[in-house]
Amino acid sequence: xxxxxxxxxxxxxxxxxxxxxxxxxxxxxxxxxxxxxxxxxxxxxxxxxxxxxxxxxxxxxxxxxxxxxxxxxxxxxxxxxxxxxxxxxxxxxxxxxxxxxxxxxxxxxxxxxxxxxxxxxxxxxxxxxxxxxxxxxxxxxxxxxxxxxxxxxxxxxxxxxxxxxxxxxxxxxxxxxxxxxxxxxxxxxxxxxxxxxxxxxxxxxxxxxxxxxxxxxxxxxxxxxxxxxxxxxxxxxxxxxxxxxxxxxxxxxxxxxxxx
Amino acid sequence: xxxxxxxxxxxxxxxxxxxxxxxxxxxxxxxxxxxxxxxxxxxxxxxxxxxxxxxxxxxxxxxxxxxxxxxxxxxxxxxxx
Ligand SMILES: [Zn+2]
Numbered sequence: 001x002x003x004x005x006x007x008x009x010x011x012x013x014x015x016x017x018x019x020x021x022x023x024x025x026x027x028x029x030x031x032x033x034x035x036x037x038x039x040x041x042x043x044x045x046x047x048x049x050x051x052x053x054x055x056x057x058x059x060x061x062x063x064x065x066x067x068x069x070x071x072x073x074x075x076x077x078x079x080x081x082x083x084x085x086x087x088x089x090x091x092x093x094x095x096x097x098x099x100x101x102x103x104x105x106x107x108x109x110x111x112x113x114x115x116x117x118x119x120x121x122x123x124x125x126x127x128x129x130x131x132x133x134x135x136x137x138x139x140x141x142x143x144x145x146x147x148x149x150x151x152x153x154x155x156x157x158x159x160x161x162x163x164x165x166x167x168x169x170x171x172x173x174x175x176x177x178x179x180x181x182x183x184x185x186x187x188x189x190x191x192x193x194x195x196x197x198x199x200x201x202x203x204x205x206x207x208x209x210x211x212x213x214x215x216x217x218x219x220x221x222x223x224x225x226x227x228x229x230x231x232x233x234x235x236x237x238x239x240x241x242x243x244x245x246x247x248x249x250x251x252x253x254x255x256x257x258x259x260x
Numbered sequence: 261x262x263x264x265x266x267x268x269x270x271x272x273x274x275x276x277x278x279x280x281x282x283x284x285x286x287x288x289x290x291x292x293x294x295x296x297x298x299x300x301x302x303x304x305x306x307x308x309x310x311x312x313x314x315x316x317x318x319x320x321x322x323x324x325x326x327x328x329x330x331x332x333x334x335x336x337x338x339x340x341x
Contacts, residue, residue: 055341168339171269173338174338190337191312193337198339200338244333248319
């Protein structure tokens, strides 16, 4: 991995974080993963993540991060739940239709794991508010549905110096990459021009696959595991069950993270 | 020389194939390849502005030159979430 997890160098030493008996039991099946241990779980408890976008990707990401015990999850979305969301946005039930996603998500996640802090933020992310919304977290997960805002959080993550976990999907496939700002390729290095904006067809299970890969990346990052999708773009296509990995590098002239 | 080209997402839809073999002049660039493919598959032209390329599983720009047996991938950024 390129660099340490922020919890390694955090002023809050991980020995000040202790797990309760309930938490030891709740997380026992992941604490017993060799690279994880009690120390790994304590790092998750100390971790703060933002999920930008609470749609198909954001549902899977938020549910798995909450279940895994990430200590603070901020979930940001300004939409309300619609019937056509329910094929893929597994955070919501039919009774949530017409309610705002941020607070519906908050309620659902709290029911999954009452030990952690959840903040549902019913706001649209803009160039003006992005840094303010993200400066109190150690990682941001890009689960958005438009490139305009994806670029905004890419730039904010670079400015603050926190990793960005990018995921996107269309129809039966998707892509994932992880950005360590100013160390590995950012979204703008690789995708300088956005695709045209439209309502993308998406199979829910595929959004789930991409979202769970993102959530896995975030957990690996916080625990301090190696081999993240940094300088790598994973391209998944469920039509053929193919996974391709493209090796990336930073663009020195990148308008977002470049040095020239 | 012969090379292999893989297409993803909108680019695969534009071509109607997941993977093809292409016969192309020695020392051609990825831009030459794109131009040649756009003649054969005109829909690729519409995607040009946001077409991303890799050569032998490495991100590459259009000026990169290919050699016999190389593998090129052509794909877009994806928007949906
Ligand atoms: Zn960049």
